[in-house]
Amino acid sequence: MPELPEVETVRIGLSSLLPGLQIKAVTHDWPKSFPNAPAEVAEFLIGARVSGVRRRAKVLIIDLDTDYSLVxxxxxxxxxxxxxxxxxxxAGHPNDSLIGNLPDKSTRVILTFFDGSKLFFNDQRKFGWMRLLPAAAVEQLDFFQKVGPEPLASDFTADDFIKRLRRRNKSGIKAVLLDQTVVAGIGNIYADESLWGAKIHPEVKVCDIPEALLKALYEALRSVLQLSIEKGGSTDRNYVNHEGKRGSYLTFARVFRREGRPCPRCGTTIIKMRVAGRGTHICPRCQRV
DNA sequence: CACTTGACCTGTCCGC
DNA sequence: TGCGGACAGGTCAAGT
Incomplete structure (x- = not known):
C-alpha cells in the first residue's frame, strides 16, 4: 500500500524533523522487523545523529553521521x-489521525532520541523491515541493483519509459508496471489509476499497445504520482504519514476502490477484476485496448 | 525465461 | 454471536 507517493510523503515529513537528532535508545519486539539488530546497533546506531532522509523506489533511507544508514x-x-x-x-485529532497512543500493539521498533522525541515503526502484518547498513552498502543491496528508474526524475523521458516497457513486450501491461525492475515505485493503486488515465486495459500485452497510448501512459503515470504526493498519498486502510494522519488522494481516485460506481469519464459502472494476482479496477468501456 | 503461485503475517468482513 | 474462509497486496523464492 505504501507506494512511491506515500513513502515520499513520509520522507518529506521526516526530513524536516529528524536531521540533527541523536539516537539514545532502540527497542524492537519482532526480530524480522529489524533482522540485523542488535549486532551492530550498539556501535553504529546508539549515539548516532541523523544526517538526512532519502527515498529510492518505495524504500526510505535514514542516513546517520556514523556512515551507517537505516534502510x-x-x-x-x-x-x-x-x-x-x-x-x-x-492520539491526534480523531478526524485525521488513524492511530492513537503509541506504542500500540503493532509497534515493532522504537527509536528514542536524546531530546525525548520518538520514531515509531508500526507494522500490523510484520512484512516490513528495517536494516542498519554501512552507507556504502545500501546501493549494493540486491534490490537497488535491480530497481528501475524513478518515474518522476526530471531526466526520465517518455522514450526511456517506453523502451523499458518494450523489454517486456509479451507481458500484460499491469504486470509490467508493477515490476520494480522496469520502473520504481508503482504499486496497485497507481497502476490502476494511470491505466485508466491512458485508457489502457490492464491485461493487454505491451506489444499490442500503440506508441501514442504508451506515451499517454507515461503522462498519466507522472501526473497521478505527482497529484498523490500533493495530496499526501492514499490511505486505503493502514497508511499514515509521519504525524499519523491520513493521505487524501483516494478522494481524487478515478477507479481504485470505486467498483460499482460510475466512471468519471463516461459513466459506465466501474468493475473489479483480478489481474496479475491483484484486485484491479477498470472502466470496461474506456479501457478496451 | 516468463509467468504464476506460495510464503511471509494480521485484521476485517462476509456468509452460514 | 461464533467461526471459517476470502481478501487486502510488496517482494522474494519456488514451481510450472
Whole structure:
C-alpha cells in the first residue's frame, strides 16, 4: 500500500524533523522487523545523529553521521510516526489521525532520541523491515541493483519509459508496471489509476499497445504520482504519514476502490477484476485496448 | 525465461 | 454471536 507517493510523503515529513537528532535508545519486539539488530546497533546506531532522509523506489533511507544508514521498507502496513514529546504520544485529532497512543500493539521498533522525541515503526502484518547498513552498502543491496528508474526524475523521458516497457513486450501491461525492475515505485493503486488515465486495459500485452497510448501512459503515470504526493498519498486502510494522519488522494481516485460506481469519464459502472494476482479496477468501456 | 503461485503475517468482513 | 474462509497486496523464492 505504501507506494512511491506515500513513502515520499513520509520522507518529506521526516526530513524536516529528524536531521540533527541523536539516537539514545532502540527497542524492537519482532526480530524480522529489524533482522540485523542488535549486532551492530550498539556501535553504529546508539549515539548516532541523523544526517538526512532519502527515498529510492518505495524504500526510505535514514542516513546517520556514523556512515551507517537505516534502510526501511514499509511493505503493506508499515507506518513511521514521529512524536516529539511525551505529551504528544497520545492520539491526534480523531478526524485525521488513524492511530492513537503509541506504542500500540503493532509497534515493532522504537527509536528514542536524546531530546525525548520518538520514531515509531508500526507494522500490523510484520512484512516490513528495517536494516542498519554501512552507507556504502545500501546501493549494493540486491534490490537497488535491480530497481528501475524513478518515474518522476526530471531526466526520465517518455522514450526511456517506453523502451523499458518494450523489454517486456509479451507481458500484460499491469504486470509490467508493477515490476520494480522496469520502473520504481508503482504499486496497485497507481497502476490502476494511470491505466485508466491512458485508457489502457490492464491485461493487454505491451506489444499490442500503440506508441501514442504508451506515451499517454507515461503522462498519466507522472501526473497521478505527482497529484498523490500533493495530496499526501492514499490511505486505503493502514497508511499514515509521519504525524499519523491520513493521505487524501483516494478522494481524487478515478477507479481504485470505486467498483460499482460510475466512471468519471463516461459513466459506465466501474468493475473489479483480478489481474496479475491483484484486485484491479477498470472502466470496461474506456479501457478496451 | 516468463509467468504464476506460495510464503511471509494480521485484521476485517462476509456468509452460514 | 461464533467461526471459517476470502481478501487486502510488496517482494522474494519456488514451481510450472
Amino acid at each position: 526501511i521498507h514499509l511493505k503493506m502496513t508499515g507506518q513511521l510516526v514521529f512524536r516529539s514529546t511525551i505529551a504528544h504520544f497520545g
